[in-house]
Amino acid sequence: MTVDPILLMGGSGAIGSHTAAALRAQHPDIALLIGGRDLAKAQQAAQRIGNAQAVVIDPAADDLGLGEQPVSAVVVFYMDHALAGLRFAQKRGVPHLSISSGIFEIAPEIATYMHTPDAAPIVLGYEWLVGATTASTLHAAEAFGRIDKIRLGALVDEQDTGGPTVAADFEHLNRMLPAALTRRDGVYVWREGDEAKARFHAVDGTPIEAAGFSSVDVVGLAAATGAANVQFNMAIDVSSTRRQGGAMSTEILIELTGVDPQGQPLRTRHAVVHPKGAALLTALCVTMVVERLLGLDGEQPTRPGLYFPYQLLDRPRFLQRLQQEGGELRELEPIDD
Known part of the structure; x- marks a missing residue:
């Protein structure tokens, strides 16, 4: 199964780097984009992981500064108050998972979903340790x-x-x-x-x-x-x-x-x-949610919709x-x- 690179916004941080390592361990051939504001830090993380590319994220740009770079999913590891990652994912029609917002900050994401409910899956990943x-x-x-x-x-x-x-x-x-x-x-x-x-x-x-x-x-x-x-x-x-x-x-x-x-x-x-610790457990759950979204678990990719992580995680697995x-x-x- 050929999958475009997965964009990890904040992928060089504590949870992001653990998630990248978990994805690499489970799926050696999938390319990763390690996005952040500090290119040198992102490059170091990408080099450690392998088959990964460091990219600088521009939240003010509609394309996040990525141009025509293909992306299969967007995972955000910090509070994206501008919803830059979500807007980008919706325009590309790819799944979006964000894990850091509070329960009082989900209204903008819900509003975005309500206006384009058929664009792609949106996961409100704010459960404790993402499910x-x-x-x-x-x-x-x-x-x-x-x-x-x-x-x-x-x-x-x-x-x-x-x-x-x-x-x-x-x-x-x-x-x-x-x-x-x-x-x-x-x-x-x-x-x-x-x-x-x-x-x-x-x-x-x-x-x-x-x-x-x-x-x-x-x-x-x-x-x-x-x-x-x-x-x-x-x-x-x-x-x-x-x-x-x-x-x-x-x-x-x-x-x-x-x-x-x-x-x-x-x-x-x-x-x-x-x-x-918490970061490794969070990384496990993020990895499994991404696998379910993209069909990397052997099932059909997740249909467009608004989800909690527990609705996507297979509990026995x-x-x-x-x-x-x-x-x-x-x-x-x-x-x-």
């Missing part, structure tokens, strides 16, 4: 007949910085939207102040002080499961593996409450763990790839708060 949380939660939810409550806790290790672009994006999100979108008794509310304070238990059982975070996982999972109560909390602390003397990792705690298919009360607790990287979806004993 790792939602795909794993929906897998755990298969044991339920009805889900009443979903509590998600993301533990980012203090040493898992993710690079300057990631830090800047988080600072922007926290400044613009300190309140946390939450579903409570079927109604969407915004937790703020003391109400936004939370606690969850890490994989090793350690209580972690956290704060509510407005992740799009909340609305996606509420729509997918019908759960009347959904909340997402995040903490930057010491991960369980490092607390036990090992290297840092990233953890996602998933607590579900409801009834089983027979109507009996059921409560479960799982954790998604990746031994090399994701869990298999996660395990191949040394990660896992681990079943834990429920803990009473």
Whole structure:
């Protein structure tokens, strides 16, 4: 299957470079365009990856400064406030995936889709770690007949910085939207102040002080499961593996409450763990979404539409790839708060 180069805008950054490496490992023959503002940095990344070309992105130009360069998909790893990558992708009729905007910033992308819904797929990749949380939660939810409550806790290790672009994006999100979108008794509310304070238990059982975070996982999972109560909390602390003397990792705690298919009360607790941190897990999910968009997984390419990552990720395949990287979806004993 011949595929035009995949454009990675911000491809020399922490998550972008990991994604490029993951794509190269899975698809050695696919060419990559490593786009950025710093040509020397992009060239260094392209040289490390192989079969890649560094390009300078001009967000003010309709063609991003690429001229007639063919492109099969556009992946954006930073907050593209001008929607330069999306406009370019829509004009070219190629898939677009952006991973950094906040839940309060998706209206421009939705408006763009509504005006040209048949142009190409648009993926709102703002779920925590681009689908790792939602795909794993929906897998755990298969044991339920009805889900009443979903509590998600993301533990980012203090040493898992993710690079300057990631830090800047988080600072922007926290400044613009300190309140946390939450579903409570079927109604969407915004937790703020003391109400936004939370606690969850890490994989090793350690209580972690956290704060509510407005992740799009909340609305996606509420729509997918019908759960009347959904909340997402995040903490930057010491991960369980490092607390036990090992290297840092990233953890996602998933607590579900409801009834089983027979109507009996059921409560479960799982954790998604990746031994090399959030960037590597994000790169895995971005790679798998791109594979699905372009049909690199052996299926037909994704039709034009507006998608969340979890709608494109094949859950069994994701869990298999996660395990191949040394990660896992681990079943834990429920803990009473």
